Amino acid sequence: MHVFARKFLRIVICILPLVAMRQDNRLRVIFFGDSITQAGVSPTGYITKMNEILKLKGQDSNYELIGAGISGDKVYDLFLRLEADVLSKKPHVVFVYVGINDVWHKTLSGTGTDPDKYVKFYEGLIKRMKAENIRVIICTPTVIGERTDASNPQDGDLNQYSKLIRDIATRHNLQLCDLRKSFHDYLTHKNPENKEKGVLTSDRVHLTDEGNRFLAEQMLEALLQK
Template sequence: MHITADDRLLFIGDSITDAGRDRTDSASLGNGYVREIAQTLRHLTNVAGGACPAPAVINKGVNGHRVYDLESRWTTDVIAQRPTVVTVKIGINDTWRLYDRGLPSPVAEFESCLDRILTHTRQHSSAARLVVITPFLLPVTSEQEGWYEDLVPRTEAVLRAARANGAQLVRTDLLLPRAAEESGAVALAPDGVHPSPRGHKLIADAWLTAVNGEELGEEL
């Protein structure tokens, strides 16, 4: 199914979604994959002759958030926005906080929380399509290599919750490591977590291919 001008695309997650957006400006999309998606959809509209406006795009990412933070603001930041497509990108902070602050996010609790917010969306925004972007890591230090012990089962939990709720998946946990084999991890995520412009572009293109059915070239 293609995105249309009637759609309201809402993206929610942590700093990877936030990408420096101005939270005092509801129209701000940040400088990451959400903006890339919005720009590409506008471009595709113009290529088609500009007969229809591009869909509304809303960014509700917040730097540092874990899945529990999303749940606490879900009604206001998601349901009340009346989205037709809801994209969730969460999980890496639930892992990261264990290693830098000793703050646990048990995988079973994490999965239950993610399942609750996806189920809540199906129940209260029944017309909305769900999209889940998996967490990823591109280790740039030996310490980060150890994070996989927590992240791998967490990613499996994300997959289970997404599939249980009929969500489309964007597998950045597969895409970005494969891309890093060619270009190197630092080129795609200098600190191993936060994407570079190229990394954000890869995420955006993967979302557009999965959700909008667009096979995108480098010119877009």
């Protein structure tokens, strides 16, 4: 072997363990949810934007952000795929962001999730993740319609399920990311015309570019909390 090639090989052999160590030291964060999270890894999605913000802060090498969202999922679906899509990846932190379809599908197809079952499966998720010493951050559902005068058809259910999430956070001493409140506060100031969509969402549920930016900021603030 040429002398230069041997020297290069020795350098590579020395560097590779350091690179692997650096990779292993990153905080692995999984975002577990539905179509909003599935779209979060798109070029304009909220997870992508979180990575961009971290890069601007010079902190992107400290985190590995992984999307685990599937369109249409409810809390029961998350419970069924927890092992394959979350636990097998050995995360340090998991954001659980589910509830829109549990409410919305009651109207769309009659296949939503009753409150008692929602809590039961949600707490089942938490129990299994806490057993693996995972830091769990739970999120209240956001919006199905952007009107701020309580006239969106699902506002009552979303408020009820958000309260369930807040109660779960208190009961299990978990960190809460109260997206329901954050979205309502934002829309109160930024939606003076009381439009049902077009500010943070494109269709009353799925996020615009501004919606993804705002969600990224809320998630990142929660992640960086000590």
